[in-house]
Amino acid sequence: MGDQVVRIAELDIDVSQLDAYRTMLTEEIEASVDTEPGVLMLHAVSDRDRPEHIRILEVYADRAAYEAHLQTPHFLKYKTGTAEMVKALKLVEVDPVMMRGKALDRLTSFF
């Protein structure tokens, strides 16, 4: 796995702003994965029974890629734009045990 940075972000969002938050998060994920070579994966899901609880599985190529990501216009737009929506944020550093999936074009066709 080399120098990769893998982590899970856990967020609690203000319910009254959840739709707006989801839109901003979606835009930020698309821009990050599509334009930053070092952002390898951003998988965001919401708990079915508590949709304001968001979890994001994040994989960056290395620490430098992660630091660069934090300075991008799309990340800064997301960070400032959602600052008042995020009630709690917990970042958990993790290590991959095994990450495996079908070819991506198949997955993205579903989501």
Next chain:
Amino acid sequence: MGDQVVRIAELDIDVSQLDAYRTMLTEEIEASVDTEPGVLMLHAVSDRDRPEHIRILEVYADRAAYEAHLQTPHFLKYKTGTAEMVKALKLVEVDPVMMRGKALDRLTSFF
């Protein structure tokens, strides 16, 4: 996203059996994604500060694919083989907000 089943499994493993558990989980993930058309993604990670805490992001094509998965020899081998290793198991149904990553061959070359 259609009929997909997406969820996060959270497990606490007996520390003294963690290596054996990781081996069995890895084998089960490889067999499932490689041989079952309806198992789209299994991403297992361990908390860095608490490696016995395992989280698995799971995506199945639909409920039937998930039910079929539970009957496969490799899943049954994993389930019975790890029964004494798993101290706690929590299954959380989730819904994708946005799941996006680089082409899979690039990701798998890292892990």
